Amino acid sequence: MERKHHVVVVGGGFGGLACVRDLKHKDVEITLIDSRNHHLFQPLLYQVATSILPTSDIAWPLRHLLRDRPEVNTLMAEVNGVDPQAKTVSLADGDSVSYDTLVLATGARHSYFGHDDWETAAPGLKTLEDATAIRRRMLSAFEAAERTSDPEERKALLTFAVVGAGPTGVELVGIIAELAQRVLPREFRSIDTRDARVLLLEAGPRVLAAFPEDLSAYTEHALTELGVEVRAGTAVTACDEESITIGDECIPSRTAIWAAGVKASRAAQWLGLEADRAGRTPVGPELTVEDHPEIFVIGDTASVRNTDGKPVPGVAPAAKQQGEYVARLVASRLGKGRNPGPFVYKHKGSLATIGRKAAVADFGWIKLRGTLAWWVWGVAHIYFLIGTRNRVAVVWSWFWSHTTGQNSARLITQGKQGIAVPKVTQVE
Amino acid sequence: MERKHHVVVVGGGFGGLACVRDLKHKDVEITLIDSRNHHLFQPLLYQVATSILPTSDIAWPLRHLLRDRPEVNTLMAEVNGVDPQAKTVSLADGDSVSYDTLVLATGARHSYFGHDDWETAAPGLKTLEDATAIRRRMLSAFEAAERTSDPEERKALLTFAVVGAGPTGVELVGIIAELAQRVLPREFRSIDTRDARVLLLEAGPRVLAAFPEDLSAYTEHALTELGVEVRAGTAVTACDEESITIGDECIPSRTAIWAAGVKASRAAQWLGLEADRAGRTPVGPELTVEDHPEIFVIGDTASVRNTDGKPVPGVAPAAKQQGEYVARLVASRLGKGRNPGPFVYKHKGSLATIGRKAAVADFGWIKLRGTLAWWVWGVAHIYFLIGTRNRVAVVWSWFWSHTTGQNSARLITQGKQGIAVPKVTQVE
Structure with a gap:
């Protein structure tokens, strides 16, 4: 039996997961590597930080999301390097994983601008x-x-x-x-x-x-x-x-x-490439790095220019579109669909909430603000959440919070007990 | 204006909270001290450990539970001693709190039998x-x-x-x-x-x-x-x-x-009393310690004998009954009700679940097992949960888990990332 084309995706965020999803039925073996066991719906993370939602409402085990995909292997492991010549990804615990196609979707953290x-x-x-x-x-x-x-x-x-x-x-x-x-x-x-x-x-x-x-x-x-x-x-x-x-x-x-500020993950370092000021890896119109059409970098860790020359913003929809694009391109290279041409980012709109009753929304063709914008924001976020359980749970938490004015997850956990001054700062 | 009788309750578990609740309208000032900001519904804690429930479904901020009780002061602080002569409780950060009546309801941890x-x-x-x-x-x-x-x-x-x-x-x-x-x-x-x-x-x-x-x-x-x-x-x-x-x-x-095994908290040490083998503080028929009728010790940290001479078990209903008893006794001492006599524990029954479809129940007059016992167990636990939000959330999590066979909170958090072997053991 012929060995199938092996796609290794590093990072189970919006970009990586979209790529894995759209590679369904494309006759490839996939390995998804993430240092965490869960996909995180980052757009609602601030609601966990402010005690409106419990953690499990916005996070799902990656292997659960991919349970019906026997060709996908999910590894909880930390990547610490890439060897583009040998076509292998090395893991922190010493193992390594070979790839035919590599997709790096490892995201970003905050930048303290040198501080x-x-x-x-x-x-x-x-x-x-x-x-x-x-x-x-x-x-x-x-x-x-x-x-x-x-x-x-x-x-x-x-x-x-x-x-x-x-x-x-x-x-x-x-x-x-x-x-x-x-x-x-x-x-x-x-x-x-x-x-x-x-x-x-x-x-x-x-x-x-x-x-x-x-x-x-x-x-x-x-x-x-x-x-x-x-x-x-x-x-x-x-x-x-x-x-x-x-x-x-x-x-x-x-x-x-x-x-x-945003500081990209170390994908550029792994590849021995020069990163931009924000640490992002520059990629071409097909989201691949120079001289390596088999290595894709997408999402917050990539520096992508749209067809109009403008930089693509580091937002969830952009990462998703890039993941979907890579899946289409890889499939076309394997003869499973037509070549999509260069990546084109379609900006669908921007949303931000202000407290629990107002929001602003800019869709280009229409701008909204206030209560109506809040509803648009709420419906959009519920829609993009993965899984019925979480949708119901989040709607219930919001309903509760709105009608009673009470937040449901006001727990002080994982800190030292009885602290008088909150100096607990370790992010572990 | 006359200073009101000041009751200090240490520990916001089942015992402490029941005591505070039943001291309502008894014309006393109350201070509730706990090293955590939340009351925890321990009987369902194993469901958090096994990823069925999220943390916030079984814990509530103490000061939220007591928001309608202006006479109750909630302090998040660690107690590290009691001075029975000066009638003060000392806090780890150097402060101290005076009391007229002291209720120690500080619970227990596990005992490793000397290991x-x-x-x-x-x-x-x-x-x-x-x-x-x-x-x-x-x-x-x-x-x-x-x-x-x-x-x-x-x-x-x-x-x-x-x-x-x-x-x-x-x-x-x-x-x-x-x-x-x-x-x-x-x-x-x-x-x-x-x-x-x-x-x-x-x-x-x-x-x-x-x-x-x-x-x-x-x-x-x-x-x-x-x-x-x-x-x-x-x-x-x-x-x-x-x-x-x-x-x-x-x-x-x-x-x-x-x-x-169970090892009681250090209440006995604070009071300079000899603890029993499990570290519990011996108390008399009114749940007070020797020579100090104004100091009560209740719940898992107390060694209580029932009127028939048998030891009272360290379970949530016993702690609750003790808290309610202390409230009645304190009120009667202040002329707000009749003296309840010595504490009498009423055993209502024992319940334990086996997986997600069976349970055993022993109410003395009737024994149940299997599915019916599971329903009794479920209804009882939902009933005793505090607050509508949590009841709905827990029922939803259970419903989801039963119908889909999926647990909702399967998150690996707070550990080192990318661990290969789970040696993360620090309980902080």
């Missing part, structure tokens, strides 16, 4: 552990504020700073402000949680820079109404566990969250 | 972190088995040993066996998860020793049908990360879970 030491003080939000760590810090800060008798300390504990006013930053501050203003006040005795200061810090001139200016202005206004202080146009210059400094202004704050 | 070094290899199940740590170990073992090419290693990875055949041990092995036999087989390619060996190890002569003998026999038979190997009558003599030894037989196993 990696800020990560301890201001963790980012990319994994379930990041989300539960941020949830722990935030809730612990309220607990510690309730206990302290020092007014300066209390003020610092009740100051929450989110750096970066892209969709994630906007979504985080919206929920944190609502938590402080509406969910928690009745539950604390010594503090008034409405005194909490929620800051959205942005180096650029406006929030949601990728959106049209009127939607940015609406978002800033809506956030201010929720009690958020928006500080655009000033970069963070220092950050530690006690305070965050923007320009010359030092603001005592015990809880900072980093939602700015 | 505390076994804890790393065979963690117990008392907290949410314990549950996610066990879930991680168990799921990681299947992942590592899928990857290894060494048959001996694979066998050890697919051997799961639960020590202690009380209700928790029985419930754990039932679900683990079902996972290996029914949920996972379709998802793995290199291994047949049905080869997994699930051991229930019990030093005593039979499983569920607290139940009538015929229900024990039924349980052992039902477990065997599920594929569990029940080994009663032999004690564990050694345990490390590579293997577990019962009598002289060394069984290579990478995943062991400890569900035997």
Whole structure:
């Protein structure tokens, strides 16, 4: 029996999973490698960090998603290199896996713009552990504020700073402000949680820079109404566990969250290629790297230009489209379909929520804001969630949160017990 | 204005919370101290450990439960001592809290019978972190088995040993066996998860020793049908990360879970009293300690004798009844109700599930087993869960798990990424 063409996909995010999905019935063997056992629906991760959703509502075991695909082998393993000559991927535990076609879809983490030491003080939000760590810090800060008798300390504990006013930053501050203003006040005795200061810090001139200016202005206004202080146009210059400094202004704050900048995974290093400034691997119009048409790099870890020359944004739909494209191209090379030509990114629209009742949406042909945009956002996210169980569970959590004003997952876990000041920063 | 009587309750488990609840409208100030921010429904914790339920379905923030009780102050803090003369409780961060009445309801952890070094290899199940740590170990073992090419290693990875055949041990092995036999087989390619060996190890002569003998026999038979190997009558003599030894037989196993024995919290030490063998504080018929009628010790950390001289078991209903009793007694001392006399424990019955379709129940006047007992068990647990949100969420998770045969929370989190062998044992 002839050996089948072997596609190795590294990374079970939106890009990798779309590629595996669309390679169904294409007569290939597939190995999917991920260091985690689950696919994560990152667009709703901020709701785990802010205690609206439990972790398992937005994550699914990869091998469960692929249970009906006997030709797909799922490995939970960490990749630490690629040998393009030998056509093998090496794993951290010493094993190696040969490929005929390799798809690297290993994503990105946050960039601290050369200040990696800020990560301890201001963790980012990319994994379930990041989300539960941020949830722990935030809730612990309220607990510690309730206990302290020092007014300066209390003020610092009740100051929450989110750096970066892209969709994630906007979504985080919206929920944190609502938590402080509406969910928690009745539950604390010594503090008034409405005194909490929620800051959205942005180096650029406006929030949601990728959106049209009127939607940015609406978002800033809506956030201010929720009690958020928006500080655009000033970069963070220092950050530690006690305070965050923007320009010359030092603001005592015990809880900072980093939602700015992107640093790609090490795919370029593995391939011995020069990465761009954000660490991304440059790829050609077919999403392959130079001299190696059998190596694809897609999603947040790739630097892709659209047919119009503009860079493709690092968003979930782009990663998905790239995964689907690679599947089509690989199939066509094996004689299972026509050649799709160069990759073309189709921008479907941008969405961001503001608290639990408003959102902004820009579909190019129409712009929405407020309640209607929120419904569009909600329906779209439920639609793109994988699996009936999770759809029902998320709708139930949202329904509960909206009708009762209560968040369902306000748990402080995995931290040291009885911490007075939330210094638990290890993202493990 | 006269200062109100101040009741300090340490521990927000079943006992502490019942006490706080029943002190409503009794004209007392209450401070509830817990090192965690949440109350945990421990009877369903094994379902988190075995990936059926997400963490937030069985835990609620204490201050949320008490939001409508302005006279209750909730503190997230660790207690490290009591001064019965000064009538103060000292906290780990240096603060202290004065009381008029003190209720210690600080629970218990597992006892390793003098072998505390076994804890790393065979963690117990008392907290949410314990549950996610066990879930991680168990799921990681299947992942590592899928990857290894060494048959001996694979066998050890697919051997799961639960020590202690009380209700928790029985419930754990039932679900683990079902996972290996029914949920996972379709998802793995290199291994047949049905080869997994699930051991229930019990030093005593039979499983569920607290139940009538015929229900024990039924349980052992039902477990065997599920594929569990029940080994009663032999004690564990050694345990490390590579293997577990019962009598002289060394069984290579990478995943062991400890569900035997109980070691009470340090309440007796705080009070300078001599504890019993299990570390519990002896209390009199009014649940108070010698010479201090204002100090109550209740629940798993107390050694209580019923009016018939028999010891009161360390179960949730007993802790609840004790908390309710203390509330009544404190109220009567303040002239708000009649004196309840000595504490009387009313045993309502014992329940244990076997996998997801059977259970045993002993109510004294009637014994049940099989499907009917399972329904009684399910309805009782839903009834005793706190809050509509959680009831609906748990029913949904169970419904999903029963109809599809899939567990909803099969996530490996908080471990090191890309682990090949599940040696992640830190319970933090």
